[in-house]
Amino acid sequence: MDRGRAGGAADVDIVVVADGDDFTDLMKGPLRRLFGPRTTRVESAAELRARLDGNARVVVADARARCMDSVEAQALVREIAPEVSFVLIDADRDELRRRIALCEQVVSLGALVAQVTHEINNPLQSAAFNLDFALDVLRGGGDWTAARHVEVVSALEDARTALAQASAIAGDLRTLARCNDGARETLDVRTILDSALLAAAHQTQQRARVIREYRSVPWVSASPGRLRQVFVNLLVNAAQAITKGAAEENAIRVSTSTDARGCAVIAVRDTGCGMTSDVAGKIFHPFFTTKPPGTGTGLGLAICHDIVTALGGAIEVRSEPSRGTEVRIVLPPSSLGTGSEREP
Ligand SMILES: Nc1ncnc2c1ncn2[C@@H]1O[C@H](COP(=O)(O)OP(=O)(O)O)[C@@H](O)[C@H]1O
Ligand SMILES: [Mg+2]
Numbered sequence: 001m002d003r004g005r006a007g008g009a010a011d012v013d014i015v016v017v018a019d020g021d022d023f024t025d026l027m028k029g030p031l032r033r034l035f036g037p038r039t040t041r042v043e044s045a046a047e048l049r050a051r052l053d054g055n056a057r058v059v060v061a062d063a064r065a066r067c068m069d070s071v072e073a074q075a076l077v078r079e080i081a082p083e084v085s086f087v088l089i090d091a092d093r094d095e096l097r098r099r100i101a102l103c104e105q106v107v108s109l110g111a112l113v114a115q116v117t118h119e120i121n122n123p124l125q126s127a128a129f130n131l132d133f134a135l136d137v138l139r140g141g142g143d144w145t146a147a148r149h150v151e152v153v154s155a156l157e158d159a160r161t162a163l164a165q166a167s168a169i170a171g172d173l174r175t176l177a178r179c180n181d182g183a184r185e186t187l188d189v190r191t192i193l194d195s196a197l198l199a200a201a202h203q204t205q206q207r208a209r210v211i212r213e214y215r216s217v218p219w220v221s222a223s224p225g226r227l228r229q230v231f232v233n234l235l236v237n238a239a240q241a242i243t244k245g246a247a248e249e250n251a252i253r254v255s256t257s258t259d260a261r262g263c264a265v266i267a268v269r270d271t272g273c274g275m276t277s278d279v280a281g282k283i284f285h286p287f288f289t290t291k292p293p294g295t296g297t298g299l300g301l302a303i304c305h306d307i308v309t310a311l312g313g314a315i316e317v318r319s320e321p322s323r324g325t326e327v328r329i330v331l332p333p334s335s336l337g338t339g340s341e342r343e344p
Contacts (some may be wrong), residue, residue, distance in 0.1 A: 006272035011035065011036025011037060011038050011056040012035045012036055012058060013038045013040070013051075013056050013057050013058075014031055014035050014038060014039045014040070014056075014057070014058045014059075014060060015038070015039075015040055015041075015042055015048065015052075015056045015058070016031075016039055016040070016041045016042070016043055016049045016059075016061075017043075017048060017059065017060070017061040017062060017065055017067075017068055017070065018041055018043075018058050018060075018061070018062040018065050018067070018075045019043065019062070019065050019066055019067050021041065022067070022093070023062045023089075023093075023096075024039060024041050026093070026096055026097060026100060027089070027096075027100075029100065029104060030100060030103060031060065035057070035058055041065035042068075043065075043068060044067065044068060045068060045072060045073075045076060047078060048068070048073060048076055048077075048092045049080060050076060052076065052080040052081040052084060053080065053081075055100070056081065056084055057069070057084060057085070058084065058085045058086075058087065058300070059073065059077050059085070059086050059087070060082055060087045060089060060090070061073045061074070061086070061087070062089055063088055063089060063090035064090070064168070070218040074088065074320050076212075078226075081145070082136055091133065099106075115287055116173060117256065119169055119287050120169055120170065123132055123162035123163065123165040123166040123169075124162070124163075124166055124208070124295065126158065126159070126162040127158075127159040127162040127163050127166070130155040130156065130158045130159035130162070131155070131156075131159050133151075133152075133155045134152045134155045134156050134159070137151065137155075138152070148263060149214055156286075158240060160281050161294050162291060162293070164294055165297070166294045167175055167252060168294075168297050169297045169299065172297050172299035172303065173299065175229060175296050175299075175303055178324050182223025182224075182226045183223060184221045184222055185221070185222070185223070185224060186219050186220070186221050186222055186334045187220065187221075187222060187227075188217070188219055189217055189220060189221060189227065189256055189264055189266055189331070190214050190217065190256055191254065192224055192227045192228050192231060192268070193212075193214075193231055193254055193266065195323070196228050196231035196232045196235060197210060197231075197235065197254065198210070198238055199232050200226070200232050200235035200239065203235070203236050203239040203240070203340075204235055204239045204241075204252055206236070206244055206247060206254075206258050207239050207242040207243070207244055207246075207247055207250060208238075208239065208242050208247055208250035208251050208252045209247065209248065209250070209251050209252070209315075210252050210254065210271065211251055211252070211253045211254070212253075212254050212255075213253060213254070213256075214253035214256045215255070215257045215258070216255055216258060217256040217258055217264045217266075218258055218262060218263070218264050218333035218334070218336045219255060219264075219333065220264050220311070220331040220332065220333060220334050221311070221334040221335075222311050222331065226307045229303065229307065230303075230304045230307050230308060230329065231266070231268070233300040233301065233303060233304050234268040234304065234327050234329075235252065235254075235268060236300070237300060237301070237325075238268055238269075238270035238272060238325070238327075239252065240250045240272075240291065240295065240296075241270050241271075241272025241273045241274070241324075241325060242270060242271065242272040242273075243273075249271075250270070250271045250272070251269075251270070251271050252268065252269070252270050252271075253265045253268070253270075253299055254266075254267070254268055254269075255269070258331060262333050263313075263330045263331060263332055263333060264330070264331045264332075264333060265328060265329070265330050266328070266329045266331070267327065267328045267329075268326070268327050269324065269325070269326040269327075270324050270325055270326075271323070271324040272324055272325060273321070273322060274319045274320045274321040274322055274323050274324050274325050275290075275319045275321060275325065276321055280317055280319050283317060284299045284301050284305045284315075285298075285300055285302065286298065286299055286302040287299065287302075291305070301315075305328075308329055308331070311331055311332070312331075312332045313329060313330050313331040313342075314329070314330045315327065315328070315329050315330075316328045317328075328335075
């Protein structure tokens with residue numbers, strides 16, 4: 001039988017020896033990248049034997065599994081299918097989780113760098129082109145007509161917009177790089193929301209009534225600066241989704257609550273333009289934006305996603321074109337207790 005080649009381009013069958021799905025779920029990302037997505041879990045020598053007789057190409061064993069001794073698993077592989085690769089993972093869950101998270105970060109950083117180069121290069125080239133044009137006109141001498149004046153001013157303005165875009169991307173990337181730092185504190189998300197509302201007031205007030213609906217919410221463990229950044233990004237997006245000039249008819253609702261599992265829920269809801277499911281499927285991709293240069297870098301929600309997931313939380317979006325959007329953030333409660341009740 002042609003068993004293919006482990007680590008080659010084609011997906012191979014991976015057998016995981018582990019108790020329950022915890023270990024397999026953790027290893028899914030790295031295994032998928034190395035060998036492909038076809039993973040099966042086994043818990044006994046009989047099950048492993050059946051797989052080794054079948055299509056198994058790689059066996060990954062959790063050294064701490066209780067269902068089956070990993071030395072026995074390795075011996076079985078040697079005996080039945082010596083061409084199958086055997087990988088023993090000997091690390092406690094937290095250590096494994098930490099190492100995998102680090103690898104995932106490096107992988108996504110690599111992809112990001114390629115994109116960043118492209119995204120920053122575009123405005124820089126456009127600025128250079130416009131500056132060259134302005135210089136050529138100025139060096140060329142000749143009569144300084146009103147039409148020339150308009151052309152040069154417009155080229156310089158375009159160059160300035162492009163440079164501002166490159167600089168905004170650099171600024172957002174700085175934040176992205178720092179997503180996981182910032183000392184964590186046990187905090188009441190409502191305090192951070194208030195501070196974010198103040199920071200975004202200039203943008204929100206022109207476009208909508210801002211309504212706070214703060215219900216009791218557990219304390220969370222997070223860097224106040226990073227969390228504030230998340231909320232400001234959501235508020236600015238909500239404001240930008242609403243056309244200026246009808247502030248009374250539009251609302252941005254900011255609410256806090258506790259879900260059934262005791263997690264903190266923070267929601268920002270707007271009555272703005274909403275988005276199609278096609279747009280909604282891409283909003284967390286770095287550099288995805290539907291806004292003109294100078295208004296959006298496409299990094300806001302990518303930053304929010306990184307910060308929230310680094311805190312063990314989740315971010316979800318519900319949206320309907322021309323009706324509005326709701327972004328919900330769910331954060332695990334801090335182990336240090338619950339926030340005091342506070343009336344809105
Ligand atoms: N509240 C919202 N209403 C409608 N569309 C939104 C909202 N928030 C985000 N989006 C969409 O998601 C895209 C990505 O958002 P974001 O990552 O913050 O980047 P940016 O705001 O710079 O475009 C936006 O360009 C927009 O199309
Ligand atoms: Mg944004």
